[in-house]
Amino acid sequence: MRRNLTVRLLLAGAAVAIGGPALAQACAQPSERTAFELRALQSQLMVAAITCQRDGDYNAFVTKFRGELGGAYNTIRAHYRRTAGAQGQRALDGYITTLANEQSQDGIRQGSRFCQNITPLFQAAMAQSNASTLAEISMERNVLNPVSVTACPERAAPAATTPARRRPAANTRSAAVSRNR
Secondary structure (H helix, E strand, O other), X not given: OHHHHHHHHHHHHHHHHHHOOOOOOOOEOHHHHHHHHHHHHHHHHHHHHHHHOOHHHHHHHHHHOXXXXXXXXXXXXXXXXXXXXXXXXXXXXXHHHHHXXXXXXXXXXXXXXXXHHHHHHHHHHHOOOOXXXXXXXXXXXXXXXXXXXXXXXXXXXXXXXXXOOOOOHXXXXXXXXXXXX
């Protein structure tokens, strides 16, 4: 079964590599970075579920974090729409395929130790309560993620001294009258 998954993932990855776009290396907003980490964690646990017969653990994870996982997927999809435009869906598909391929290859490199090594990751993930803490676990445990996204530069916040828009004179006078009452 593990060999079957690897072959399918390699074939899918080859198809993307031949005909697919390069993965977008644009900057990511903080919510997008969290989503990429969460998706990497989910993918790693999915590979472990298939390879190590941990379906029950994976199903429990998906059930517990259904909303967070769906939100992460939607955020990543929006990221690729923003960075790849009309090719956004293709870029998203390429990312997901590359992610699964590389994580599967990492499992193969670990050999018989992979299942033993991955068990604590299931336990750590299930002990979390939200997307942010799951993303932290993903980073702390160095979950393989083929896309290295950098943070977008922060936009300068409007200065506190920026004057508010003025109201037309009639409205300003009405406001002043009602404040004095």
